[in-house]
Amino acid sequence: MRVLERIKWWHGAILIGLIAAILVPLSSDLPDGLEWMAERLSFKEFERQLFKAPFSDYSIPSIQGFIGTVLSALIGVLVVSVATYIVARALAKWRSKLTE
């Protein structure tokens, strides 16, 4: 298990991103529980789009088909991972300053 000790956190994040990118074309297009119910109980009509998200519905505007979804999976995983790392790091610094 010596190799495992040398693995950095971002190796893990990239690996998860790649696995997600491979699996995401297999992801089901069926509505999720909430969407399904919104259609059945007809409250879907209340849905409002307040703004257009840049990668709305996990797609990339100029890239058609599943390649857009694959790329948005990769982008999403990496952005979220790095953002969490930065926020956690900042909080760690801030907390340790408070306790000095």
Next chain:
Amino acid sequence: MHIPDGYLSVPVTAVCGLVSICGLALAIRRLKVGIEDAKVPTMGVIAAFVFAAQMLNFPIAFGVSGHVLGGLLAAIIVGPEAAVLVMSIVLIFQALLFGDGGLTALGANVLNMALIGSWCAFAIFKLLVWLLRNDGIAIGVAAWLSVVLSSSACAVELWLSGSAPLKLVLPLMAGIHAIIGIGEALVTSAAVVFVKRIRPQIISTGG
């Protein structure tokens, strides 16, 4: 179960937003001093996992799909307070970049999936460990409950908003997610076993 904009009434939006902000503030306050440095990189990896897992929908029955939430898993690995932070960051990016979950519904989504799906689920997990003296069963049951409770909270919010009658929305939402929760229980158990094998030292035992 990411709630989009428009489903919730103004009072429900406001109350959920307030509860989420307080919950998040409490979680940050309670983070152990300095979030032990080792935990920071693990939080980055867990965020990647939660985001990826929530993108992968698996079909269940009746033409419905569901995905793993990852709230209990995150809490077991980095501790419940750090998990609330991770889940909230994931939810914020899902809403801002991918339009998954509304901006005004962010408070409700944080309440359902971070505070209930992660923090409450972890409390239930701890209680079950104490009652049953069996980690494996406790993980499975708490993971299943995390999805059912999270979706039930979502149903109650929809009812309070006047979007749907409680006697329909609660059983349907909880019923569908009782099936999705089986997937959550399997993935959470498998992931904990996997992490214990490769990095036993990072599993959070306290909380």
